[in-house]
Amino acid sequence: MKMTPIYEGSHRWIMFGRDTNKPSNIIDTNQYIVRTANRCLLMDPGGIELFAPMLAAVLHHAPVEEITDLFASHQDPDIISSLGLWDQALPKAKLHASSLWEGFIRHFGCESIDYVGIPDNGGKIKLESTELKIIPAHYLHSSANFHIYDAEAKILMSGDVGAALEASGAPIYVDNFDSHIDHMRFFHQRWMPSNQAKRDWIERIRKLDIDMMAPQHGRIFKGDNVKRFLDWFEGLEVGIAV
């Protein structure tokens, strides 16, 4: 599992992904952590297959007792099917995930972890002095879906929005936006169901100060590429299967 620090300030962001040992028939995912002095948040911790390498990688940055928070952008297996294992590994942790999905996500196993339901209008996660905003992104692609915005680091963790499907071992950052579009087009057209939800999200996201947009698959968008993505996404017709 490759570990890439993407922000160093009063707290740190680290991206985990490009796992060379993962079975080739499961989709490649990016996991992110926010590390403060004594706490650690895991965002979209991933699937069961990825649990051991992910945990091993996180142990380079935090001891299990300081992994106090998990966040699931939505209910998908590539996002959170490892929950039943984290549940037995972390002595005291909370899972922040949509209230709407609670009864579903609990199927993955959630006995000792405290399920903190996120209401439809979002909320926040506080890690010591660091405050992260939970931004609604409903229907993108899941009916109850959230992103994480860090105003200090100016990072938006955007779940499946901005995802790209490409060969394993691709670079961490988008270098050429125009050629990257080819890896994103089908994913967004087919997985994202609603043009209305898309427009609403773009409008809200444009008001945020974002240096980096970090999706759960593919590459991170930096600087102007964030704006390019929003413009491209705005013009894209989604929900094409019907």
Added chain:
Amino acid sequence: MTDTVQQTKSQFVAVASIAAELSAVMEVAKEISLAAANAKAIAFRAGEKARGFQPITDFINELAKETITLVNAINEHALLLYRLTVNEYRTSTAFDKFQTATKMAEGAQYQSSLQTSTEAVEQRMRECRKQFKRHVGQLLDQLQEVMHPARAARVIAANSRIEASQAGEYLLSLQAVAESVDRAAQIIHNNVQRCRSALNVINITE
């Protein structure tokens, strides 16, 4: 995959096949109870000629009821075994993954922080295992018990045949009843035997 994970997989199969056998036993026990009611009606019509047959039908009915009660108790026990198996599967999978992660985290600053959770999960896994073994023993005893009414039913079925032979024109119907009781008791006997061997398979694989 460790032996424990493999073990829980065969436990799932065993518990599922017990559940299937038991529901078949239940069906058959209900059939017996129906046959007893039937026989009672015939014996009633046959009157004097089937006098010896009447207490037998009551007895058959009792046996069927007893079987149903026993099977219900066994079912509850099997459900408990299933829950224990789920827990054992869950903990043994976690134990496996924690060990893999610890190996992969070689040299990581916080590698040892996982130790407490690993030990706790191992402890829970062993506890499930222990409880499972205890309950399998109890279940085997219960299965032994359920064989008794089935065996008794077969003896009674043999008696019924003799009684039926004195029932004149009712001979054929009463004989048919005796035969169906005998057949049902045999099915129960076989199913229960299969349950026992399914359980013994898990006992042996330890």
